[in-house]
Structure formats: structure tokens, C-alpha cells
Amino acid sequence: MEGVNLTGSTFVIGVVAPAAPVDPKIVDPIRQIAADLYGDRVEVRFHPHCFLSAGHFAGGDADRAAAIIEFANSPDIDAIWFGRGGYGTMRVAPAILAALKPEALAKPYLGYSDLGVLMAGLYNRGAPLLAHGPVVHDLYRPNGIAAVTRALRWLVERSPETLEPGLIPGRKVAAFNLTVLCHLIGTSLEPAIAGHELLVEEVAEQMYRIDRCFAHLSDTRLAREISGLRLGRCTQTIPNEPEFALTEEEIAAQWCARAGIPYLGRADIAHDADNKIVPFGGITA
Amino acid sequence: MEGVNLTGSTFVIGVVAPAAPVDPKIVDPIRQIAADLYGDRVEVRFHPHCFLSAGHFAGGDADRAAAIIEFANSPDIDAIWFGRGGYGTMRVAPAILAALKPEALAKPYLGYSDLGVLMAGLYNRGAPLLAHGPVVHDLYRPNGIAAVTRALRWLVERSPETLEPGLIPGRKVAAFNLTVLCHLIGTSLEPAIAGHELLVEEVAEQMYRIDRCFAHLSDTRLAREISGLRLGRCTQTIPNEPEFALTEEEIAAQWCARAGIPYLGRADIAHDADNKIVPFGGITA
Numbered sequence: 001m002e003g004v005n006l007t008g009s010t011f012v013i014g015v016v017a018p019a020a021p022v023d024p025k026i027v028d029p030i031r032q033i034a035a036d037l038y039g040d041r042v043e044v045r046f047h048p049h050c051f052l053s054a055g056h057f058a059g060g061d062a063d064r065a066a067a068i069i070e071f072a073n074s075p076d077i078d079a080i081w082f083g084r085g086g087y088g089t090m091r092v093a094p095a096i097l098a099a100l101k102p103e104a105l106a107k108p109y110l111g112y113s114d115l116g117v118l119m120a121g122l123y124n125r126g127a128p129l130l131a132h133g134p135v136v137h138d139l140y141r142p143n144g145i146a147a148v149t150r151a152l153r154w155l156v157e158r159s160p161e162t163l164e165p166g167l168i169p170g171r172k173v174a175a176f177n178l179t180v181l182c183h184l185i186g187t188s189l190e191p192a193i194a195g196h197e198l199l200v201e202e203v204a205e206q207m208y209r210i211d212r213c214f215a216h217l218s219d220t221r222l223a224r225e226i227s228g229l230r231l232g233r234c235t236q237t238i239p240n241e242p243e244f245a246l247t248e249e250e251i252a253a254q255w256c257a258r259a260g261i262p263y264l265g266r267a268d269i270a271h272d273a274d275n276k277i278v279p280f281g282g283i284t285a
Numbered sequence: 286m287e288g289v290n291l292t293g294s295t296f297v298i299g300v301v302a303p304a305a306p307v308d309p310k311i312v313d314p315i316r317q318i319a320a321d322l323y324g325d326r327v328e329v330r331f332h333p334h335c336f337l338s339a340g341h342f343a344g345g346d347a348d349r350a351a352a353i354i355e356f357a358n359s360p361d362i363d364a365i366w367f368g369r370g371g372y373g374t375m376r377v378a379p380a381i382l383a384a385l386k387p388e389a390l391a392k393p394y395l396g397y398s399d400l401g402v403l404m405a406g407l408y409n410r411g412a413p414l415l416a417h418g419p420v421v422h423d424l425y426r427p428n429g430i431a432a433v434t435r436a437l438r439w440l441v442e443r444s445p446e447t448l449e450p451g452l453i454p455g456r457k458v459a460a461f462n463l464t465v466l467c468h469l470i471g472t473s474l475e476p477a478i479a480g481h482e483l484l485v486e487e488v489a490e491q492m493y494r495i496d497r498c499f500a501h502l503s504d505t506r507l508a509r510e511i512s513g514l515r516l517g518r519c520t521q522t523i524p525n526e527p528e529f530a531l532t533e534e535e536i537a538a539q540w541c542a543r544a545g546i547p548y549l550g551r552a553d554i555a556h557d558a559d560n561k562i563v564p565f566g567g568i569t570a
Binding site: 053054055056086087090091094182183184185186187188189190207208209211212213215216219220221222240242243244245246 | 338339340341371372375376379467468469470471472473474475492493494496497498500501504505506507525527528529530531
């Protein structure tokens with residue numbers, strides 16, 4: 001196990017929210033789950049900015065960036081857990097990335113969806129312990145305790161049973177929300193994932209938008225450089241008018257075939273409580 | 286006037302539909318408007334594929350591509366007018382572009398929204414008579430007769446009063462739907478518009494998605510190369526939960542400021558009947 005030595009001082013997980021705000025009522029249940037797992041050996045520390053509200057976001061851009069930089073660079077914080085997705089990470093990612101110390105890059109970071117923006121930037125800077133997986137707010141999903149438990153067990157222990165079951169030791173991998181990844185293409189935050197297996201998932205889109213994302217992605221340098229693609233679940237899909245005629249897997253397979261990308265089947269990731277952990281870069285034997 | 290000589294044979298406008306199907310009931314009213322303007326000197330010819338239906342599209346990919354190639358390459362067709370937007374042009378644009386003869390590139394093409402995909406590809410191949418403007422189905426909008434009349438007057442006569450009022454002779458310009466343009470970034474169809482003023486419009490999106498598109502676009506090579514940006518109308522906006530706090534113009538201006546792009550004000554383009562004509566490349570004196 002690559003996990004942390006828990007015999008010493010308390011392991012502090014810092015929660016920050018680059019996008020939407022965190023519900024203050026989630027703090028106690030989250031801490032209770034951590035206590036049930038680890039007693040007082042693990043502390044989940046919420047940065048106060050998580051509970052701010054500025055329009056769509058957990059505080060203004062400057063407030064969010066400063067808070068995330070503070071926790072990421074702090075020697076008192078052992079791991080960063082993102083509180084919630086939504087939208088907003090693109091507004092603060094460049095400022096955050098510019099201010100991170102080398103120590104900040106060495107920490108584990110866990111999140112997905114909109115947080116993929118920051119994951120991409122961190123991965124491009126060589127951060128070794130990034131993972132696509134549940135955020136704090138996933139507690140509110142059906143069976144959310146399982147998601148949060150999985151997140152904690154990866155953050156604290158790097159527990160192997162938290163991992164997406166299709167990962168193969170030594171095979172490079174990266175995971176993203178499909179739409180978020182499209183909006184990184186051609187930017188300074190486009191992930192450098194040549195040779196990686198790419199896992200994508202989607203939530204709350206019409207099928208034509210899923211098709212459009214694959215049309216986009218499959219005609220990019222990123223697509224030409226990946227080793228293959230696996231499709232996570234597309235959940236809460238919005239009805240397509242008229243019926244789209246293809247399923248999400250037919251869409252993914254069709255665009256992969258057109259682009260010469262090996263389509264490697266389904267992935268156990270999604271905007272749901274079953275969302276398994278995908279460490280960026282993959283797993284070792 | 287750069288328009289066509291109408292003293293000779295009939296000017297034939299070919300209607301094709303790379304995305305959603307065309308309502309057959311629109312044919313007679315459209316032809317009546319053309320007859321009212323031009324008598325029998327102009328014919329609006331609908332390719333039969335326009336009325337096919339295959340899931341989301343006006344026929345399957347192969348049917349749509351073949352029909353559009355047929356009309357574009359035909360010596361009997363003087364101009365191409367797109368029947369309707371929606372989604373689907375990315376599925377057929379590469380096949381169409383690969384099959385067009387030089388004569389096809391010389392014709393006028395008129396459309397917007399999803400058709401921007403094909404416009405980008407045609408513009409990159411040097412087509413001189415492309416314009417962002419109303420499609421056939423805009424007849425169904427309130428005051429749609431004005432939109433269709435404007436379209437015909439540009440296609441047939443290149444009438445100056447059809448033009449977007451902010452165009453300046455000699456200033457290069459291009460116009461796109463914001464989301465469609467984002468999905469072209471990094472692809473073989475990304476428009477080559479260095480030195481151009483970019484006009485963008487949006488329809489039926491939440492404000493956070495408009496912000497996300499600007500976040501994307503403003504961090505690309507395309508954004509660094511354009512001479513400035515003007516914002517068309519954002520219509521039928523879907524309520525943002527919570528309220529986004531910024532208007533679409535504040536969003537555009539903010540991202541332009543961050544990226545060092547001159548923000549040049551509003552543009553008279555949109556998914557509405559007032560949608561004025563923007564010739565790709567701009568206008569001459």
C-alpha cells in the first residue's frame with residue numbers, strides 16, 4: 001500500500017471549492033464519516049471560503065484563488081479534497097497554478113467534473129498524486145456515504161479497492177468530464193496525456209451534445225495521441241428532441257472508429273455514488 | 286453593387302440541410318417570398334434530402350453529405366442556402382469539404398449556428414462568398430419574413446442594406462455561434478481568422494455556459510490572433526441557478542480584458558429575425 005503512515009500526527013484533509021459553494025450542513029456528517037473510519041487520526045478541515053456565495057461561485061475569483069493557494073501551499077494540510085464541482089474552476093485555475101509551491105504539487109488532490117480543469121493544469125506540472133473521484137458534495141447522492149468513504153480511503157490510504165476496476169498496472173490513464181475536456185482543448189490547460197488511456201463521463205446533457213463533444217474531441221491532437229478511450233456513464237441525460245437514434249456507447253464507438261482511436265469499453269466513473277477512483281497517470285503493480 | 290446580373294437565365298438558389306431536417310410546409314411560402322421579390326428570375330430549389338429524417342438529422346450522414354456535394358458542385362446551382370441549423374454539420378463537413386470542386390468554392394453560401402462548422406472549413410479553403418446570416422427555417426421566427434427577405438437579397442444581389450451595421454470596409458471579420466466555435470478549437474475545422482474581428486452570438490444556454498465558452502475561447506491561439514470581439518445577442522437564455530451575477534456583455538468584456546482582446550461592443554447578429562448578414566472576410570469599400 002502506498003498510503004500514509006497514520007501512526008504519527010493527525011492527517012489533515014483540506015477542503016476547498018474552486019467552483020460552486022459547499023453546504024455548511026455537510027460538514028458534520030462528513031467529519032462523522034471520517035471519524036468512524038479513522039478516529040482522531042484524520043481531520044477534514046473546510047476552508048471558510050467554501051461557504052461563501054458570489055453568484056454562481058464559492059466566493060469571488062480572488063477569494064477562491066487565495067483560499068485554494070493557501071491550503072495547497074500550507075505545510076499543515078496533507079491532502080486537498082475538492083468540495084464540489086459545478087462551474088468556476090476555469091476562472092481561477094491559472095492564478096492558482098502560478099502560485100503553487102513545489103510542496104503543493106506533491107500532495108494528493110481528489111475531485112472530478114469541473115475540477116478536471118485544475119487537475120489538467122496540475123498534471124501538466126508533474127503533480128504525481130491526482131485522482132478523478134468523488135467530491136465532498138457527493139454525500140448528497142443516493143448511497144453517497146459509499147462515495148465519500150471511497151474518497152477518504154483513497155486520500156488517506158490510497159486503498160486499492162477504491163480504484164476503477166479497469167485500470168491496468170503500468171498503463172497510463174486520465175479521466176475527465178467530456179464537456180469540461182472539450183473546453184480545455186487548445187488552451188494553456190489542455191492536458192498532456194499522449195499515450196494515456198482516456199476515460200470520460202458525462203452528466204445532464206442531451207445526446208446531440210454528447211455527440212458534438214465526441215465530434216470535437218476525436219478531431220484533435222489529443223485524440224490522435226491517446227492510446228484508447230473508455231466511456232463512463234452518461235447520467236441524468238436530458239431527452240433529445242427528436243430521439244437521437246444512437247446510444248452514448250454507439251456514439252463513442254463510432255467516433256473512435258472514425259478517428260482510429262481504440263475504443264476499450266465502459267469505465268466505472270460518473271456523476272453518481274459508484275464513481276470509482278482514477279489516479280492520473282495510472283497505477284503501478 | 287456586387288450582385289448578380291439578373292437579366293440572363295434564372296438564378297438558382299439550392300437549399301441543403303447538413304443538420305436538422307426542413308419542414309416541407311415551408312417550401313411554398315419561401316418560394317412565394319422569392320417570387321414577390323424577383324418574379325421568375327430566381328428559383329429556390331430544395332434538395333429532396335432536406336425532408337428526410339434520420340434521428341436528429343435530415344437523413345443519414347452519407348445521404349446528407351452526398352446531397353450537399355451534389356448541389357455545391359452542380360453547374361445548375363448558383364448559390365447555396367442552408368435550410369436549418371440544429372446539430373449535425375460536424376458529422377458531414379469533412380466528407381463534403383474533401384469532395385468539393387473549385388467551382389463549388391466560388392458560390393455564395395449563407396447560414397449560421399451549426400452551419401458555422403462548414404463555413405469555417407470553406408473559409409479555410411479560400412471560399413470568397415460565405416456569409417453568416419438567416420437560414421430558411423428563420424421564416425418561422427416572429428417577423429421571419431424580414432429574415433428570409435434579407436437572406437434572399439444577400440444571396441441574389443449582395444444588397445448592402447442586408448449587412449451587419451458595424452462592418453467597416455477593409456476590416457476583416459468572421460461570425461460564429463459561440464458554442465459551435467468552441468467545439469471547432471483544436472480541430473481540422475478551426476477557422477483561420479488571424480487579424481479578423483470576431484462576432485459571436487449564443488442561443489438557449491445558461492449564463493455559466495456562456496462564461497465557460499468565453500473562458501475557453503479567450504485562452505486559445507485564435508483569441509490571441511483576432512483583432513477584436515463583438516458580442517451578438519444571447520437569446521432564449523436558460524435561467525442560471527443561482528443567478529450568475531454577470532450579464533453576457535459583462536462576461537464578454539471581462540474575458541476580453543483578461544486576454545487582452547479589444548472588446549468592441551455589440552453586434553447585430555443572433556438567433557432571431559434581426560440577424561444581419563456578416564460576410565466572412567468583411568466588406569470592401
